[in-house]
Amino acid sequence: MNQNDRQPAETQDKNGPATGKVTLRIWRGDENGGEFKDYTLDAQEGEVVLDVVHRVQSEHAGDLSVRWNCKAGKCGSCSAEINGVPKLMCMTRMSDFSSGEPITITPMRTFPIIRDLVTDVSFNYEIAKKVPPFTPGPKEPDGTYRMAQRDIDRIQEFHKCIECFLCQNVCHVIRDHEENKANYAGPRFFVRFAALEMHPLNTNNSLGLLKEEMGIGYCNITKCCTEVCPEQIHITDNAIIPLKERVVTANYDPLAWLVTKIRRKTGRNTSST
Amino acid sequence: MTDTTSTPEHLTSPTLEESAATEQKPAKGPKMSHTDLPFVTHNFDVLVIGAGGAGLRAAIEAKLQGVSIALLSKSLLGKAHTVMAEGGIAASLGNVSDQDNWQVHFRDTMRGGKMLNNWKMAQLHAQEAPDRVLELEEWGALFDRTADGRILQRDFGGHRYARLAHVGDRTGLEMIRTLQQKAVSLGIEVFAETIVVKLLLDSNRAICGAVAYERSVGDFIVFTAKSILLATGGIGRSWQITSNSWESTGGGHALALWAGADMIDMECVQFHPTGMVWPPSVRGLLVTEGVRGDGGILKNSLGKRFMFDYIPPMFASETADSEEEADRWYTDHAKARRTPDLLPRDEVARAINTEVKSGRGSPHGGVFLDIASRRSPEYIKRRLPSMYHQFKELAGVDITKDPMEVGPTCHYMMGGVRVDADTAASSVPGLYAAGEVAGGMHGANRLGGNSLSDLVVFGRRAGLHAAEYAKSYQGDPKPDPGEIAKAIAECTKPLSKDHTAENAENPYKLQDDLRKTMQSLVGIIRTEHELTQALEEIEKLKERLDNIAVQGDKRYNPGWHLALDLRSMLAVCQCVTLGALNRKESRGGHTRDDYPTLDDELGKINFVIRQKGTELEITPEPKPQMPPELQKLFEEQH
């Protein structure tokens, strides 16, 4: 289940030609309910789950609703639950599954159904509106900004987020508690806040907002989000825990935030000269 | 902004508002008379169609001008094709090579485009790209850094100096997220998963609005607008082997054509030399040029670095002629000439094509791209993380140990809406275009990295001028209700037909047939005979389009969406083929087996396509003349 632990050896094995028939058991329906439908097709070499879903569309069910764009794990559109595990359909190879067993595909559970595998993820776009905009400090005399690579490595990790919302989907704070959605930003946005908070140029402070309105306190570090992240962002260790620490420190001592910022700025200057 | 709901019938009454009271709930489920569907009307000053790099940058600029704007996209916000861009954004910041400046960038761009480019666009692009990159940084983008903390730049094909600002190999993601967040912070109104099917013109043939549908519910929306900005991206989906996402169906190209806009250089389609070739399901997926920029080399099945055999005279003086010199170039740009692996894309794609056809290809019909034997695993993983991931996950290949197999893939559309260089205005009053949908900037072949910079340079200009046009607009735009009703009726036809009927056409099958046709007859190497045959095939496909019938109802129905996209795909493919038939020479991305060389006379003209009634008309027109001071840049050569 932990996708970060995948060994190269296992990947090599995926080359084995898949033969015979495969069955996809796809949830079909809308907000009023639905049912599983089985589609059996010939397996083809090297296919990912999304390929087979596409073949279901073109050969059996032209109206099967599914979101996708890049088919390369870059856009975060094709999130679903495959045999109960939240994944990108375009990055899940058919040869990962043992033959014979039907592969079950259901929409992400945390978001309202639109149709079939497509869910209404507008919750996330509403939260995004509440994140304060990046606000850089003054430029260097030559009109540019200077940042050392080692000071931005961590934030570049956060910027890898493809907004697949799989982490949001799996976070138990909202997965089974619709009522929490009003007061909770979720892991994707903790990553976003962490990126802002640790950006060497950013000047605004969101720690109060994180505590009061974004519900960072609800997170009890189960790490389920980190496990499903297709970009392998260390959501809990690198984003949430440091944010929690900062929120706590800032609460005891509002000056602490400022001091961390300044200290970091000094470090940056020494490293870039 | 006012919103109203009405049915086409109600529109014949004096005002749109009157009908608001008679809102019908759209019926769900089984077939109904689809022309009775109600629609909502929204009024905006400026409508930006497309939320990739160009659309987002345009929307930001228009919003800053104080006009009301809406931003539309086929997908969710942040998913547009731009997100896939890998290698970087070109700008002569001079952070790595301080000899770089806009003149050199301009010269590289024009020569890469085989001089077919609109010189003024190429000049503005080269001059403004650095400011636009710095602006992205000011809005939060984190590019990789040089040792002294500035933006790092990498080498890429056709660029004389290391010029591409980048974030590993996921530059597009950084760009789209930065622009997306900026747009959201400005409160720009976004209509995601909302697809425009027709532009509306007033009695003066000027823009007054657009008809769209919402994918999730299948309802129609009419937008009235004083100006409309197309930022709809490319057309690659019409080929079987492509790096493009499902969105790239030429929607904006077709909307412009149908609205009467001039389309130029439609024959100029870029085939990127390095797409994945195996396994079949990922065939065409891009392998960034950054692999070669960072040291990767192309080899044939004999292990030979074949690019040395394909150096064209135009680039001979600046290209290494031995492996030793080519390798030295990576560390010493001043004393060694660049490796031929980094010639412009058209040259490399043709070379690979020839190697494979001559029987020197790799097992799965490509050639080898080897970085494993040349760079350390750590370096490769740091510089090319998503390539590493992509090959590992999708092909089971570890690129730090083994070579990749690559071959040409349909990648980028140079041709498109003819625009004014300064304002991005098309020939239709009120219609603007920026990004991949606009033609002229890249001539016959685009250099890598020049698209992302194009998006922000001309996105900004288009947004500015579309807003200014809207501000000076007199009165209110008034679409013709008859036109709206007609557009909706056409769109709902595939839903009201019986998909089990004997002559019913399946949209997926039709798309397959179109993609096969374009791949085999209008691909990387073209001939008169095949192009003529392609035009006939396209005619037949258009007839079949009339019989398209789709399963299911109007709610999030991909079959129906495809049926509608096919109309644009066919229109655009017809333009490409017609252009290709008329350009009787080989230039950049357009290669004719029967006319294998450049023709100086044809180099002076653009082929312009216009729709007249139901027919396409193609006219050769002289391209704009470069002023002497710029001309000089091409004479003082090294």
Ligand SMILES: Cc1cc2nc3c(=O)[nH]c(=O)nc-3n(C[C@H](O)[C@H](O)[C@H](O)COP(=O)(O)OP(=O)(O)OC[C@H]3O[C@@H](n4cnc5c(N)ncnc54)[C@H](O)[C@@H]3O)c2cc1C
């Ligand atoms: C894999 C890959 C890698 C690339 N790497 C690079 C690179 O490293 N550097 C570089 O410079 N270039 C690169 N390119 C090229 C570059 O990414 C594209 O040319 C560029 O992103 C196009 O941007 P755009 O804003 O014009 O359109 P897109 O990003 O394609 O966006 C088009 C938008 O229009 C919307 N749209 C289209 N039709 C309609 C309609 N009818 N109604 C409503 N909305 C509509 C779409 O939904 C989308 O939002 C790459 C391309 C690919 C495929």
Ligand code: SF4
């Ligand atoms: S670690 Fe926190 S954010 Fe992540 S899934 Fe668990 S509770 Fe949710």
Ligand code: SF4
């Ligand atoms: S943090 Fe990871 S799992 Fe969450 S949205 Fe981003 S990419 Fe997806």
Ligand code: FES
């Ligand atoms: S389709 Fe883009 S991530 Fe799967």
